[in-house]
Amino acid sequence: MAQSGKSIFDAPADFLGMAMSLKESGAADQAVKMAKAALAERPDDPELRAVARAILSDGVHTYHQVMLADIPRNVAYRRAIDRFAKGKTILDIGTGTGLLAMMAVRAGAKHVYAVDRNATKADLARDIISANGMSDKITVITKMSLDLDREADLGGGVDMVISELFSANVVGETLMQALAHAAEELTNPGATFVPERCAIMGALAECKARPEVTDVEGFDLSLLNERLKKDTMVSVPRGDKFQRGPAQSLYDCVFEPDKPAPVKDKAFTQLVSDGGTVNGVMQWLRIHFADDIIYENPPGGDPLCHWGIRFEPFDEPRETSQGDRINVGCMQANGELVIWEDS
Ligand SMILES: C[S@@+](CC[C@H](N)C(=O)[O-])C[C@H]1O[C@@H](n2cnc3c(N)ncnc32)[C@H](O)[C@@H]1O
Known part of the structure; x- marks a missing residue:
């Protein structure tokens, strides 16, 4: 790493800047190599160590x-x-x-x-x-x-x-x-x-509505409410009951090419209510490895399951009776998932 007697490691801020530029230009492996070379050459330099750590941990999320x-x-x-x-x-x-x-x-x-x-x-x-x-x-x-x-x-x-x-x-x-x-x-x-397939699971639910934005510093920002991502992550501790009906698969992702894949990009499901107020759908995942090896993170399930439960609100809450059915659409494309009440 020496250039005419001088080394990029003598200027850690420049080194950090160079590494980040390399990453942005698609040469992240070069940045990684340089960070490891810095650690090998100057293991006792705390500033360089901190820079190398920042480079090597970039993208390694907690x-x-x-x-x-x-x-x-x-x-x-x-x-x-x-x-x-x-x-x-x-x-x-x-x-x-x-x-x-x-x-x-x-x-x-x-x-x-x-x-x-x-x-x-x-x-x-x-x-x-x-x-x-x-x-x-x-x-x-x-x-x-x-x-x-x-x-x-x-x-x-x-x-x-x-x-x-x-x-x-x-x-x-x-x-x-x-x-x-x-x-x-x-x-x-x-x-x-x-796994061989995975289901996007859903159930009718009543979850707390997010507080609406109104005015801020004297300006009307309420339009934000219409543009905000609708879904939120909800925490459902064991024993809490936000669920308002039995769970069903909203969409089946099938990975093995010779297995029947029932839908392409969207599916409609009738979710059944246990009665009471319903204001959206709680959504989670069910991963199928074999009939006797299944992972699922249902609301109120094992607290070690790390994926969150998503809540997709309907436009308006509904009062329901036991056995009422609500038609729900579920569409996926390019990593985006959209769930809506299809009445
Ligand atoms: C959720 S982590 C799983 C890590 C590990 N397999 C485990 O189970 O502990 C997903 C990883 O997939 C990588 N990834 C996502 N899509 C990818 C793709 N199409 N090709 C290669 N890597 C991908 C991400 O960078 C990330 O490190």
Whole structure:
């Protein structure tokens, strides 16, 4: 890193600026390399260490901590991987820390290709996998899965796809595009998907309405209410009862290409009321690995489940009687989920 006697490491602010520019211009792997070189060359320089840490943690969000503490999630993945991975060539889409790829190797996978679009995470996965002595069995690739080349990156098709690309709205993190692409372009016939499908679950609910914005500093800002994202995350502690009817799948995401996929981009469901005031739909996820391996985070469920419960309000609250049905539409496209009362 020396340039005519001077080193970029002598000017940590310039170094930080350069690293951030590299990331913005699509050369994040270069920034990661430089940060690691800084740590190796000057391990006792606190300023440089802080800068290197900022570069290496860029994009490594703290959600990883709560996600890794979601024991029901980890156990469901482990059980499915233990059942299906033996002897297979596997693609792990969105490897993050490399956890699921390592589970696959422990379960007897032939080889795992672990891909993450984020260079800092891919680098972290490489280091964690190396620290666990599995580098010869796992190839970490810094790429968006949609850009993978079946031959050049994966040495031909894979027999199994592992993915954990779920967000609270289920489809937010490239889920549908990435898995449809993997099914069409990257897998061998009859490939196993872990998980194999996922349902966007919903139930009628009565949740607290968000306070409306009126005037601020003498200006009328009430138009904001019409433009604000309608959905909110709700906390439903055990025992609390915001749910006003039984849960149903609003939309089924099916990943294995030979399984029947009932809908393309939208579905309509009649949700049944237990009676009382209903002002929207609570939504969560149900991940299906096998008939006896299912992960679900229903309202009031296991507090270790880290995905939040979303609440999608209707335009107006409704008074209902037991058995009343409300027609609800659910549409997804490109990571966005829209739920509405379709009366
Ligand atoms: C929710 S984390 C899961 C991490 C890890 N697999 C686990 O289960 O602990 C999802 C990861 O997928 C990555 N990601 C999302 N979509 C991707 C795609 N299409 N291709 C590659 N990486 C992707 C994100 O950068 C993120 O690190």
